[in-house]
Amino acid sequence: MFKKLNDARKAMRDGPGLTAQLAPDDAVVVDAPADFALPAVEAALHGEHAPAAELLAWTRQNQAWGDRSHLVATLGQASLQAPQWLETWRDEAPDDPDLAVVASRLLVLQAWEQRSHARAKDVTQEQFDAFHTTLADATAQIQRAVDLSPGDPEPWALAIVHARGLEAPADVLRGYVETLWEVDRYHYEGTSQAMQFLAKKWFGSHEQMYAFVHEAVDGAPADARIQELPLDAVLEHLAEDPSTALTQDPARVEDAVRRGQAYVEANAGAGHHLTAQTRNLLVRVLFHLHRFDEAYEQLVAVGPHATEFPWGYWGDAREEFLTYRRHVVTKKATGS
Known part of the structure; x- marks a missing residue:
């Protein structure tokens, strides 16, 4: 009981300051050109x-x-x-x-x-x-x-x-x-569509999907958007089998997160059309990994740029983004 009261006090004290560093709710747009x-x-x-x-x-x-x-x-x-x-x-x-x-x-x-x-x-x-x-x-x-x-x-x-x-x-x-x-060789859009074909929900399996992703990113430069693809695969797995997605192969998940973070860091000055989806994916995956400080950093960096993928898998993309953003702020404020 005392922990819950203490967490509530921390959220009331620190939450507004953390929220102030994020884009206002009414400024958030999904897949803005x-x-x-x-x-x-x-x-x-x-x-x-x-x-x-x-x-x-x-x-x-x-x-x-x-x-x-x-x-x-x-x-x-x-x-x-x-x-x-x-x-x-x-x-x-x-x-x-x-x-x-x-x-x-x-x-x-x-x-x-x-x-x-x-x-x-x-x-x-x-x-x-x-x-x-x-x-x-x-x-x-x-x-x-x-x-x-x-x-x-x-x-x-x-x-x-x-x-x-x-x-x-x-x-x-x-x-x-x-x-x-x-x-x-490292065309993101076409390769990500091929990954969808091989995903479990279409015509393949998690194993086929991950094997293809490993092949697709082999040798790719750190600043190539194809580096997002392992994160895409983790998200597909998470949406299909949430109980195993993050625990079946933790090293694979960590590699996906590392690649995604390195990609957005290498493209810090790029337009949001090249990095926003990667940052949105990082928020979702890092949240499930209980890495709330890192998730918050991505939310600050992404600003108002929500993306249909990944949030649309669980409902209205904008509402899902805002809901998870509130969760991240609360977790960071309380040190959960």
Whole structure:
């Protein structure tokens, strides 16, 4: 009883000061676009394609693959709300390679929206039918993106998502991964999608997932975003089997945390689109490891930038982020 009273006093004394160093609750946004992408996204939502076309061309020509992945994903999401800008772009430049990539992304997003992100047992046959029809339509579009944009890893990353949706054979997935790695050996987005294919909740197992992750990060520079992948795998395991995720192989978990921390430290000045998800993952995993001081450091660094992954696995992403943030503050304040 006295411990509980003492903890309550500590929380009342130190909690407000700790909370003051965090972004206000009402400033927190999930998956906010990068600053550099905002003008292009806003123009697209108003039907104008030129800013996005110019920016996408720049990322391709300069092989800025991390920025390109973010931009394609963000513009694809915006196109779910307002696809008219793509039609205007298609009328003006039907063979533009960047148009082909964004159009592919949109079809893949539309397919997953039709399916919903629920577990297979909770998806209706009508939803599955629409999902597979749209994915079939996406096949030719993705091939067109591959043909129009040689040397671009983004179409191959989309091909991997496409393969997962169509339940393609493992050797087909492997072929896509190897081609992706020939273009960009440490491409985070495409490789993380391949990891999903091999996760227990899809077509693999924890063992297959971890083995693939070990291969994927082998030799990667400390500042490459692929260093987040072991942390992604721990989170997938945690979501599927929470009783074993952190205890089955503690060294593996520690390596994942170490890699994630080293990655964000090596990219301290990078845009939040490259580091926020890693920091959000660190918060969740470090919380479960009872390493509350380290979790709090990540919360201070991430500011208002919550991410759908990992929080969306357990409910509304924003609310989950805020809930865990409060828990971390309380634990740190009380020295739990």
